[in-house]
Amino acid sequence: MLDIEGLTRHYGTETAVDGLSTRLARGELTVLIGRSGAGKTTLLRCLNGLEQPDTGTINVDDAPLAATDAALVFQAGALVDGKSAVENVLDGALSREPAWRELIGWHSPDEKRVAIERLHDVGLAGYADRPVEALSGGQQQRVGIARALQQQPDVLLADEPVASLDPETGRSVLAVLARAVSEHDLFGLVSLHQPELADTVAGHYLGMADGRLVLDRPAAEVDSDDIEGVYANG
Numbered sequence: 001m002l003d004i005e006g007l008t009r010h011y012g013t014e015t016a017v018d019g020l021s022t023r024l025a026r027g028e029l030t031v032l033i034g035r036s037g038a039g040k041t042t043l044l045r046c047l048n049g050l051e052q053p054d055t056g057t058i059n060v061d062d063a064p065l066a067a068t069d070a071a072l073v074f075q076a077g078a079l080v081d082g083k084s085a086v087e088n089v090l091d092g093a094l095s096r097e098p099a100w101r102e103l104i105g106w107h108s109p110d111e112k113r114v115a116i117e118r119l120h121d122v123g124l125a126g127y128a129d130r131p132v133e134a135l136s137g138g139q140q141q142r143v144g145i146a147r148a149l150q151q152q153p154d155v156l157l158a159d160e161p162v163a164s165l166d167p168e169t170g171r172s173v174l175a176v177l178a179r180a181v182s183e184h185d186l187f188g189l190v191s192l193h194q195p196e197l198a199d200t201v202a203g204h205y206l207g208m209a210d211g212r213l214v215l216d217r218p219a220a221e222v223d224s225d226d227i228e229g230v231y232a233n234g
């Protein structure tokens with residue numbers, strides 16, 4: 001299990017995350033919802049080490065989570081234009097390769113093979129050499145997921161990854177995320193402003209209001225009133 005215990009993060013007098021405790025299960029996608037400013041992004045950034053919590057612990061199977069074990073998929077892909085899909089995926093391995101290799105654009109054959117596999121995982125087999133700016137928004141998000149998987153994370157995080165996509169494309173990208181979490185047996189946490197797009201792939205829901213958890217339940221036990229209740233809070 002991934003255990004978050006008493007997590008608190010302040011910004012000046014603002015308490016973005018306020019004593020939050022929960023557990024995530026491996027292999028299932030947890031959907032994080034809440035109004036703007038509820039603290040979702042701060043929680044995700046604490047999980048991948050971009051923010052240090054003021055207090056609290058994050059443990060995987062009783063050992064502290066290392067920042068390098070968590071990979072984040074960003075809202076709008078955050079890909080490097082001018083590079084191909086596979087080159088962007090290979091960027092996910094940078095932390096494991098010497099900097100000189102990136103400088104001269106050399107990657108080990110093993111890393112390349114894995115990168116092609118990751119593109120296959122996200123339904124982009126055959127797109128490896130395509131420049132990312134020539135891909136659709138949904139395809140770019142899939143490359144972002146493949147790049148995160150290339151980091152070989154234990155925790156896959158995504159911060160509003162479908163915010164800029166139409167609903168049908170958004171659903172398909174969330175399905176790719178859920179499948180990756182299940183197939184690689186990862187902890188998966190995705191923040192969303194349109195929770196209905198995840199109703200067929202969510203395993204668990206967390207709802208935040210004013211930095212606190214107001215919903216923490218398996219998806220099978222969550223109905224639309226529960227979801228609306230989260231947005232009524234705060």
Ligand SMILES: Nc1ncnc2c1ncn2[C@@H]1O[C@H](COP(=O)(O)OP(=O)(O)OP(=O)(O)O)[C@@H](O)[C@H]1O
Pocket residue numbers: 011014015016034035036037038039040041042043
């Ligand atoms: N770098 C920062 N400096 C100061 N305050 C911040 C910073 N980041 C977040 N906050 C504040 O912390 C609170 C939680 O913000 P956060 O971005 O985590 O919310 P959110 O639920 O992700 O919102 P949204 O859905 O709009 O992305 C907000 O009140 C926000 O203004």
